[in-house]
Amino acid sequence: MTGTTNTPGGGTRLRPATAQDADFLTEMLLAAFNWDRPRFTRDELLGTPHIAHYVTDWSRPGDFGVVAEDAAGSLVGAAWARVFPADDPGYGYVGPGVPELTLGVVPAYRGRGVGSALLDALVKAAIEQPVEGLSLSVEDGNAAVRLYMTRGFLAVGREGSSDTMLLDLAHAPAGRAGT
Numbered sequence: 001m002t003g004t005t006n007t008p009g010g011g012t013r014l015r016p017a018t019a020q021d022a023d024f025l026t027e028m029l030l031a032a033f034n035w036d037r038p039r040f041t042r043d044e045l046l047g048t049p050h051i052a053h054y055v056t057d058w059s060r061p062g063d064f065g066v067v068a069e070d071a072a073g074s075l076v077g078a079a080w081a082r083v084f085p086a087d088d089p090g091y092g093y094v095g096p097g098v099p100e101l102t103l104g105v106v107p108a109y110r111g112r113g114v115g116s117a118l119l120d121a122l123v124k125a126a127i128e129q130p131v132e133g134l135s136l137s138v139e140d141g142n143a144a145v146r147l148y149m150t151r152g153f154l155a156v157g158r159e160g161s162s163d164t165m166l167l168d169l170a171h172a173p174a175g176r177a178g179t
């Protein structure tokens, strides 16, 4: 993704995430970990290395992401991907060539198609990298799993009360890049 894109819901635009978006990505990481109830404060999250590493030093070589902003330029959602080494894996780790996805939309903008548009843009960016796939971890009960399934993510593992899901881009049918 090189420029800005209007989301289908209208009123919001997508653009590539930059180093200046690190604070907002942290906010969205917090939203993802607190998806059903408050579990962590921002300080607790940043003080927990195996959670903070989704945003530490954003952005590093190999990172890629997209943010959504409203008509006033306020950030309302983000999706990003980062590769983890085998000795410091994320919750959705499947392999060294597969970055892990994090996705979040601010509460006031949920249910308007922003999350879907962010995910589609991130998949497009993943194809352009290219990377072998995108993986993620989603906890039981999170409605986000339906969104992932509609985009072709499949459950490939189980960790505690979460599914590890993978979108396989190495063996994707021809034409996915056009979606």
Ligand SMILES: CC(C)(COP(=O)(O)OP(=O)(O)OC[C@H]1O[C@@H](n2cnc3c(N)ncnc32)[C@H](O)[C@@H]1OP(=O)(O)O)[C@@H](O)C(=O)NCCC(=O)NCCS
Binding pocket: 031, 032, 033, 035, 103, 104, 105, 106, 109, 110, 111, 112, 113, 114, 115, 116, 117, 136, 137, 138, 139, 142, 143, 144, 145, 146, 147
């Ligand atoms: C998951 C999330 C990113 C979806 O973003 P969104 O902008 O609401 O998504 P969309 O409007 O494109 O809707 C896509 C799907 O998200 C889910 N969704 C929609 N509105 C939602 C809401 N208010 N709350 C939770 N999930 C919602 C639904 O499953 C929907 O699919 P459906 O219409 O087939 O039921 C957003 O709800 C969010 O930030 N949740 C908290 C953080 C989180 O759980 N992140 C994922 C961790 S794995």
